[in-house]
Amino acid sequence: MNAVSSASADSLRAALAAVLDGLPPNRAAQAVERLIANYRGTTPTDAPVLRDRSDVAAYAAYRMPATFEAVRGALDALRAAAPDWEPRTHTDVGGGTGAASWAVAEAWEEAPPRTTVLDWAEPALALGRELAAGVFDAEWRRERIGAALSLPEADLVTVSYVLKELTEADRTALVAEAARAAQAVVIVEPGTPDGYERIIAARTRLIDAGFTVAAPCPHSGACPIVPGADWCHFSARVSRSSLHRKVKGGSLPYEDEKFAYVAAVRFPVTPAPSRVIRRPQIRKGQVLLELCGPEGLGRDTVTKRHGPLYKQARDAEWGDSWPPEERD
Secondary structure, three states, X not given: OOOOOOOOHHXXXXXXXXXXXXXXXXXXXXXXXXXXXXXXXXXXXXXXXXXXXXHHHHHHHHHHHHHHHHHHHHHHHHHHHOOOOOOOEEEEEOOOOOHHHHHHHHHOOOOOOEEEEEEOOHHHHHHHHHHHOOOOOEEEEEOOOOOOOOOOOEEEEEEEOOHHHOOHHHHHHXXXXXXXXXXXXXXEEEOOHHHHHHHHHHHHHHHHOOOEEEEOOOOOOOOOOOOOOOOOOEEEEEEOOHHHHHHHOOOOOEEXXXXXXXXXXXXXXXXXXXXXXXXXXXXXXXXXEEEEEOOEEEEEEEEHHHOHHHHHHHHOOOOOEOOHHHHO
């Protein structure tokens, strides 16, 4: 495989296309469909779902771009809250083929941190090592992700799309260990009601461990969303490959990856004054923004009478800080 030079979405897609070269499209699609069924079921914590290179290559091509974009969204919010902070060391827990590590390398592309990727599936680690060759330096280490895991001290620990695969006891232990080892912890889960519940539980444990929430929340107090009534999540747009279209059908060139996340830190940050928590509704002469702020949930209606703020509201996206000028 030819090495790529930057940890961008485009270079990741090129690297994935290279590892899929030679794998029959039907076989790749069948592997993805089987793996999706496995992941939606109950995954035993002692049995990695990805069994061999074909499994790993197919699933990586299908899922890595979406995971990359979701983690990148969380990291963008962390960087906005702490623009001068740069991690020198990073541990990617349950990192598999390294999607979160690609996002971290892209976020701090001028000086990527030294990364350690931990996972229990050796085929995933092997492919991740191959994909990252020439892009960023990382140690790929086989470890069982669970209560017995001991993490090296690091500036940043990422845990993306991992908690669902663990028992509740292992989740609790893993978050506690991440809090012990890191200065900043970023946890990403699917943007589903149960994914949000896992994020809120992790958020509570991080706050109890002395962390401050940097994003998405504008505060470190209790979440104002009534449990069971709604859930906080965001969306990242992902370019669809031919494999995506074959597995999911449809002809759109993109899809939206829904995700929930928390970024928490042990150093000073400036959280968003409020966060846009739904897609803005643009109507004639006005924009309706659903917001979460320090005082709870609310709505801001921005009209043409607000001058430059109206244009900013029209450009605002789901997940953005609001109002933007308060972050300057």
